[in-house]
Amino acid sequence: MIQMIEGRYGRHHADLMERVFRFRHRFFVDHLKWEALRRPDGREIDAFDGPDCVHLVGLDGDEVVSYARLLATTRPHLQSHVYPQILQGAVAPTGPHIYEWTRCAAAPWKRDGTRALDPISGYQFAAVAEAAERLGLDGLLVQTHPIIVERLISIGWDVEPLALPFPYDGKPLMPIYARLTPDTAATTLAVYGLAGPALEAPAERPGEGPAPWAPADR
Amino acid sequence: MADAGALLPGQAVDTIRQISFDVVHRLKRAETSEQLFQELQSAGGDFGYDSFIVTGLPQRPSELLADCSLLVGWPLDWAQRYIERDYVRIDPVIEHIRHTIDPFVWSEVAYDRSDPGPARVMNEAPSFGLVDGYCVPVHRIDGREAGVSFGAARLDLSDDARAGLHMIAVYAFSKAASLRSEAAAAPERGAAGRCSQREIECMRWAAAGKTGWETSEILSLSQRTVECYLASAAKKLKAVNRVQLIAEAMRRGLIE
Numbered sequence: 001m002i003q004m005i006e007g008r009y010g011r012h013h014a015d016l017m018e019r020v021f022r023f024r025h026r027f028f029v030d031h032l033k034w035e036a037l038r039r040p041d042g043r044e045i046d047a048f049d050g051p052d053c054v055h056l057v058g059l060d061g062d063e064v065v066s067y068a069r070l071l072a073t074t075r076p077h078l079q080s081h082v083y084p085q086i087l088q089g090a091v092a093p094t095g096p097h098i099y100e101w102t103r104c105a106a107a108p109w110k111r112d113g114t115r116a117l118d119p120i121s122g123y124q125f126a127a128v129a130e131a132a133e134r135l136g137l138d139g140l141l142v143q144t145h146p147i148i149v150e151r152l153i154s155i156g157w158d159v160e161p162l163a164l165p166f167p168y169d170g171k172p173l174m175p176i177y178a179r180l181t182p183d184t185a186a187t188t189l190a191v192y193g194l195a196g197p198a199l200e201a202p203a204e205r206p207g208e209g210p211a212p213w214a215p216a217d218r
Numbered sequence: 219m220a221d222a223g224a225l226l227p228g229q230a231v232d233t234i235r236q237i238s239f240d241v242v243h244r245l246k247r248a249e250t251s252e253q254l255f256q257e258l259q260s261a262g263g264d265f266g267y268d269s270f271i272v273t274g275l276p277q278r279p280s281e282l283l284a285d286c287s288l289l290v291g292w293p294l295d296w297a298q299r300y301i302e303r304d305y306v307r308i309d310p311v312i313e314h315i316r317h318t319i320d321p322f323v324w325s326e327v328a329y330d331r332s333d334p335g336p337a338r339v340m341n342e343a344p345s346f347g348l349v350d351g352y353c354v355p356v357h358r359i360d361g362r363e364a365g366v367s368f369g370a371a372r373l374d375l376s377d378d379a380r381a382g383l384h385m386i387a388v389y390a391f392s393k394a395a396s397l398r399s400e401a402a403a404a405p406e407r408g409a410a411g412r413c414s415q416r417e418i419e420c421m422r423w424a425a426a427g428k429t430g431w432e433t434s435e436i437l438s439l440s441q442r443t444v445e446c447y448l449a450s451a452a453k454k455l456k457a458v459n460r461v462q463l464i465a466e467a468m469r470r471g472l473i474e
Contacts, residue, residue, distance in 0.1 A: 116360040146388050147319040151359040153392040161242055164235060164381035172320065172384065191359065 001200045002058045002127035008051035021045045023064035027105040056131055058124050066106040066124035070099040078102055079141050086166045086175050100141040122192030129185035130199040139179035146174045156187025237264045238382030245389040251397050255289050255458040265379055267368035272394045275363040284468035288394035290461045296346035297461040308335030315355040315365040321384050324351040347371050354387035366391050417451040420444050422473045425464045
């Protein structure tokens with residue numbers, strides 16, 4: 001199951017967030033070799049891990065096995081503040097119903113090589129769609145290799161290109177707007193042959209009042 | 219709601235970029251493989267390619283190109299030769315797709331020139347008008363490989379044209395694959411999909427490279443009747459042209 005943790009409540013999950021930052025370092029730095037993110041303490045954490053971001057954490061028991069981060073586009077995010085040049089002058093949509101999907105990861109070291117479709121990735125992808133539904137989003141900004149664009153379309157996202165693939169760090173990177181459809185989460189689960197939901201029910205937080213994304217009638 | 223206008227690329231875009239976005243816009247809305255095929259054909263004028271193919275790669279030794287091709291826009295004689303001689307097994311462009319996720323130009327593909335198989339495909343293609351080409355690999359979420367290849371007598375792509383074709387290929391493949399799986403999921407309706415013996419005979423001779431007139435002589439039918447049989451078979455098999463028809467008939471085992 002995937003747990004959804006909003007940045008502002010991260011302090012209630014200090015142990016888990018610690019494991020998340022270590023998982024991110026292991027995946028993005030050790031595995032993907034994003035050397036710019038390397039840190040001596042082995043925790044991959046940046047300025048965007050603030051109160052407005054949403055962490056989607058895949059757990060196998062206590063072990064973090066997958067992850068994705070959603071950033072509010074009403075605040076600085078990667079497309080606006082880290083590599084705006086990949087938009088090549090185009091204007092990306094932003095607003096309260098649009099988040100940016102970043103730091104997507106599924107542990108390759110947990111992958112069962114005999115299966116064509118990795119269930120850990122499948123649950124993580126489905127959880128992103130379910131979280132977008134829960135947050136009432138229209139869609140997500142993503143920048144990714146075009147090879148992934150075909151996969152996002154195949155798991156049910158309605159993908160609008162924002163600019164042509166652009167060479168970044170020697171590889172083509174394509175900025176896209178992935179619209180959520182009513183079928184996105186179900187399509188993802190069906191492609192992977194999994195039963196949903198992927199996302200854990202919202203946690204109760206006594207004394208804090210409902211989370212901002214909780215239905216009004218709770 | 220996101221303003222659709224904000225999704226268009228910025229002002230002062232140059233032509234090939236704008237054309238690329240326009241083509242993608244229409245590919246996304248294509249409802250039939252005919253529309254998809256025509257869109258890719260007409261984009262050839264803007265990008266300078268003459269022919270194209272949208273295809274999955276065989277995943278097992280028993281699988282033929284005809285089993286996994288989605289849109290075949292090769293010259294008819296090359297497509298027949300390619301399918302008949304099972305070139306998909308020795309074509310170095312196909313082999314290269316399995317090892318890269320980035321687009322490449324055919325002439326950049328390294329292959330063992332002392333190996334007669336790959337060399338044969340590369341040496342024969344130019345005489346069918348496929349002097350060079352641009353290939354976009356696809357690696358699907360379940361690990362299956364696929365590709366979109368654009369062939370030309372003379373290939374001259376700017377950086378923007380390459381990037382534009384890269385994007386177009388992604389959308390062309392996505393739509394072709396989803397139309398194919400919709401068609402596969404659709405229940406057989408009445409006679410649709412079932413070809414008559416005469417239709418199959420005509421397809422068999424067409425696959426052997428016979429023209430409509432030659433087939434009419436062989437089968438003692440009028441040329442017009444032969445064309446009608448082929449047209450109705452194409453309709454039943456949802457093929458957009460002769461090459462696609464033959465490929466689809468082979469895929470379904472109607473002809474060898």
